[in-house]
Amino acid sequence: MKSVVRMRLARLRQTLADNDLDAIVISQPENRRYLSGFTGTGGVLFISPERAVLATTFVYLEQARKQAPAFELVRFQREFVEVWPDLVTEINARRVAFESAHLTVAEQGKLDTGAEGAELVPTEGIVEGFRAIKDRDELDIIRKAVVLADAAFTHIVGFIEPGMTEREVAWALEVYMRTHGAEKAAFDLIVGAGPNGAMPHHEVSERVIGVGEPIVMDLGARIAGYHSDLTRTICLGQPDGRFTEIYDVVLRAQLAAEAAIRAGLVTGEADSAARQVIAEAGYGEQYGHGLGHGVGLAVQEEPSIRQGAEEVLKPGMVFTVEPGIYLPDWGGVRIEDMVLVREDGVEVLSQASKEPVIIK
Numbered sequence: 001m002k003s004v005v006r007m008r009l010a011r012l013r014q015t016l017a018d019n020d021l022d023a024i025v026i027s028q029p030e031n032r033r034y035l036s037g038f039t040g041t042g043g044v045l046f047i048s049p050e051r052a053v054l055a056t057t058f059v060y061l062e063q064a065r066k067q068a069p070a071f072e073l074v075r076f077q078r079e080f081v082e083v084w085p086d087l088v089t090e091i092n093a094r095r096v097a098f099e100s101a102h103l104t105v106a107e108q109g110k111l112d113t114g115a116e117g118a119e120l121v122p123t124e125g126i127v128e129g130f131r132a133i134k135d136r137d138e139l140d141i142i143r144k145a146v147v148l149a150d151a152a153f154t155h156i157v158g159f160i161e162p163g164m165t166e167r168e169v170a171w172a173l174e175v176y177m178r179t180h181g182a183e184k185a186a187f188d189l190i191v192g193a194g195p196n197g198a199m200p201h202h203e204v205s206e207r208v209i210g211v212g213e214p215i216v217m218d219l220g221a222r223i224a225g226y227h228s229d230l231t232r233t234i235c236l237g238q239p240d241g242r243f244t245e246i247y248d249v250v251l252r253a254q255l256a257a258e259a260a261i262r263a264g265l266v267t268g269e270a271d272s273a274a275r276q277v278i279a280e281a282g283y284g285e286q287y288g289h290g291l292g293h294g295v296g297l298a299v300q301e302e303p304s305i306r307q308g309a310e311e312v313l314k315p316g317m318v319f320t321v322e323p324g325i326y327l328p329d330w331g332g333v334r335i336e337d338m339v340l341v342r343e344d345g346v347e348v349l350s351q352a353s354k355e356p357v358i359i360k
């Protein structure tokens, strides 16, 4: 871990130098963890060419000492601003960056007041950009989280029965993952049966699952801070003709995108590969979200794969491919894999079955 931290710090310091910055304040939780190894939920990093400081409270000091040996620890009582003026003056900082997307206006105001003449420079996406490309150790962990989500889905296909509630099924998924190596579920799991599946972020309810209706299940595991994200749509018993038609369209769209993805492709083009199939089938209006999102220390991170986005795909990026069609009063179909961009194409990480009809 230590050498990984050194490499990440070196890279960040290069970015500081390139932008004429004397230091940066890192407050975004996943960025803080990525740069330091510290997993606690309270603390701020202050990084300059010479210093790497982790400022935190008493309750995290011992944990920080263990997890972030490359950092000097500075203790504050309630707020980072207590120690901030000293940090700025000790290095004679003129220009200090902060993460503008992750500080409230009130917090920015306090930093500004205590900055002792230094200029605060808003920045966005610096560490997020580093995190978009996974190294080998990160990929090893992500693969484990993906395999676990696949296994949980296989388990639930054998377990689920008409008459169960969405909540029972979601809990069974969560129990499976937590008893097979997950530190927790990656997010609030989604089980949306019948019309509930028409809401992409449906909250699990007491709805009883019936025969012949679409059931959207969106699940993921977290292992060592890294997440997986998997969606499958199934039907218990014979589906209606509409399900068969829509499922086929979504699956073709997803496979078209996966076939197109490679290093060098622009994210908006990856999105189009799937969107075109759905639009040609006449369901363009029923597919209102982007193709996918990066997955790593956060469930949703860079890159964002959406219409018109112009980021270039690079080897080492891990993201979801998750087209869907949503019809109010009927339900939805979404199919989501995680993929890894490689030099020579793409590796589809998720291996859960895409056979939707479950006859018991």
Ligand code: ZN
Binding pocket: 218, 219, 229, 230, 231, 336
């Ligand atoms: Zn998902």
Ligand code: ZN
Binding pocket: 229, 293, 320, 322, 336
């Ligand atoms: Zn997703």
